Amino acid sequence: MWFRAIALALAWLLAGSGLATAAPAAGPRWEAAPEVQRPTVAEPPGGWTTEVGLHADIHGTWSDRATLVRLANHAATSIPAISKRLGVLPGPTTEVYVVPSEEAFRTLQPGATPDWADGTAWPRWSLIFLKTPSIRDGAATSLQTVLDHELVHVLLGQAFGARPVPRWLQEGMAQFYAGEATWERRIALASNEYGLEPLPLATITTGFPRDEAWAHLAYAQSADFIAWVEGRSGEDGLRTLVRELVAGRSTDDALRAAIGLSVDEADAVWRARLPISQDWYRWVTNGSLWWGTAAGFLALAAWQRKRRAAVKLARWEAEEVARAEAILRRLEQEELQRRWLAIGG
Ligand SMILES: [Zn+2]
Incomplete structure (x- = not known):
């Protein structure tokens, strides 16, 4: 408690001493939300x-x-x-x-x-x-x-x-900076298990789809897009993106500032490298010999799964990490089982 009090006092003194005004502040300015009463959390x-x-x-x-x-x-x-x-x-x-x-x-x-x-x-x-x-x-x-x-x-x-x-920024940044690194597999799974092809960037940046499976894909693609921007312009690019969006610029303007491309231009380059089902199956079947046998089971299982309307992905209105992880683990376990069956057979 004392440590924080001293640190806050120090920060206040520095701010008051003119140091803070000596140079224009770099990066986005933090704007406090309107005064809101924090809800009480019961003991x-x-x-x-x-x-x-x-x-x-x-x-x-x-x-x-x-x-x-x-x-x-x-x-x-x-x-x-x-x-x-x-x-x-x-x-x-x-x-x-x-x-x-x-x-x-x-x-x-x-x-x-x-x-x-x-x-x-x-x-x-x-x-x-x-x-x-x-x-x-x-x-x-x-x-x-x-x-x-x-x-x-x-x-x-x-x-x-x-x-x-913006939701794509929120969820993309959260997955990227928490180091979750599962989005590529999720995009491939969405494509193969549910037959969903990657969504255009313009769709993701204007709001997540209402349908659960599509929302799940938009969530994974948001992280992939953030990772792609980082790969292109580094964390400086991501900081520029945040700064521009915080300042109220359009997604198009913010992207131009961060990576020099409009939403449509970025979409064409980014989406061209996302996995689609055929690539994934090729990867699976080339991976090793037993996958050749397993691919038949996979295709059959994917078809059965598509028919089973009861199979749901996640609900995306709030947090989705746990559920998505559980689904991913289950699918991976099923794949492992199939692989074991193929080797055993
Ligand atoms: Zn989240």
Whole structure:
């Protein structure tokens, strides 16, 4: 607590001393969202145990204190690092709640959330909810990765202030900077399991489709696009993109500033290198001999799966990391099983 108070006082003094006005500020200016009352988060039985940090306070139950310390240490370096990479300044202290049960996850949040999510962010209030490790799938993404994903949402939300953050930027940046790196497989899976070809950039940047499977694809493609921009113009390009969009420029103008291409020009180059089903099948069948046998099963299974309308991908209205991971794991397990069957046979 003292550390933060001293740091804030120091920052205030520096700001007041004229140092801050000596040169025009580089990067986007952080605009505070209109004053909003943070919703109160009810106390669990036994109260919250809190790890206080400079940029984030981590709350949880006493039995989770080891997790709280781990997350507080992670946030202490992660928030400045992600802010720097995004080219934004950290705003108000982020309050992170590690909730002890599914029920707490459902009831403590300020609004409805999907129960399959492992984490949720409320950028407007700099508020994050995470599930305690004991109620998460053991093979799920690490809690630090989930935290980083949510932190990107909060930091971008703070930079955009009262204006909404474009969804493709939010989800693309979150996956990219949390290091999730699963989007290529997801795009290939969407193509092969559901017969969906990659969406045009102009579709993704004007809002995600309502259909779940298409929304899932738009989510994965957003990350792929961010990675592609980074590959072209580095993190400077990504910072330019954020800065221009924060300043209220159109997607077209922001892209021109970041990579020198319009939305349509970028789309043509970017989408040409995305995997389509035929390429994927070729990769699968060339991979090794047994895949030749497995490909028949795969094609049959894909056809059956398409017919089974009950098979759903994720619900995309809020957070989707956990569900997508689970689906991916299931599909991968099925592939492994088929491979085993093919070798055994
Ligand atoms: Zn997200």
